[in-house]
Amino acid sequence: MEFLDKILSVPLEQLPFYLVVLVVAFTVHEFSHAYFANKFGDPTAKLLGRVTLNPTVHFDFLGIILLLIAGFGWARPVPVNRDNFKSPRLMGVVVSAAGPLSNFFLAIIGTLIYAVLISTGVLASISNEKVIEAIIIFFQLFGVMNFFLFLFNLIPLPPLDGYRILEDLVPRQIRAKLQQFEQWSVFIFLLILFIPALRQYTISPLYNLAYNLYYHFMQVFLHIFS
Template sequence: MFNLTISTVLARAIALLLGFSVHEAAHAWVAYRLGDDTAARQGRLTLNPLAHLDPLGAIMALVAMIGWARPVPVNPWRLRYGPRVGGALVAAAGPFSNLLMAAVVAIPWRLGLFDGAPKLVLTVAWTFVALNVALFLFNLIPLAPLDGISVLSGAVGRETAARLTPLYTYGPQILLVLILIGYVAPQLNILGKTLFPAMNWLVGLLLGY
């Protein structure tokens, strides 16, 4: 994880720069389309990475593969379909934009257009697909502050959604504990044992191996 080379850092930087920027811009765009211009008024309806990147989050993502961008501000009460369903649509836009970006690079890979390309290009392309798949899967975990909890709340009925309140309240603490466990007790790495097989399967499906 910490064994970095120039090509690895470059590949991660490109993937994360685009991955974070498109992810957050997708939130802002869907919110705007659903009637909330809060993010647009704050300059977040853009693909400009400077509008979305958090310096510490970007450094952590490059070095430790655990990072974050600046959250997009959303007023859920202004959203068409209401805060629960409208909020779910806004939340889903982020991770699914990452899946779309992974597919956009995977298609020419599957078609053989990268055959014979320099090793650096192959590294960047593979890393781009893998990290965007990782962002897709990780952000769908149903724990606040990740998108998955809002997506789940919008997908279930009102009564069931109300029962998810503890995942909003204690989600950040639970997520932090799960991440730390992965570092201090790898044999108990619940996140890794769940996400890595899913990530490997989806990357393999997209790239054809």
């Protein structure tokens, strides 16, 4: 147990909650990409069985392990062929944005449910303190992690969704230049993730912003239902 505590980036006692939150967050994120791609005429993801809420088809084992150990990770990316879209650039933006936005809406829904449980007295009526603690940990992690995934995936560096959105928004000549430097952008992205000093000024502020989003939405919902 002490060994696991040392290598994990999350407290061992919270590990089951993190896993459940990530299962939901990653599954809905990738499903959203696949669903809208198929809806807009690209059957690639559907043919690979990715238009599903079955988490086993979306998970990347290495990505999950790294997320728990290093604090970052990934799911299996959904393949998208934009040439199958009637409006490749417009529909490409929607498909790319669908993943991060799904995490945003998950965060809102989770925070809303938690606020209702508090405001209605349901949470306070539970006699088992361990159950209360589990509910609090789960909903707080659910809100903060989904807000974080929303923000993180909008970073305009490959292979994140923010980069794909940028590609489809900029003029063709700029897009061609972006693609020339894509390999270097990936290198920059990896440096940010693996060098603690860089993460402190990039990833850490995103966690803080995610928490602030969660806190403010929580206050709004509590005010509404009080």
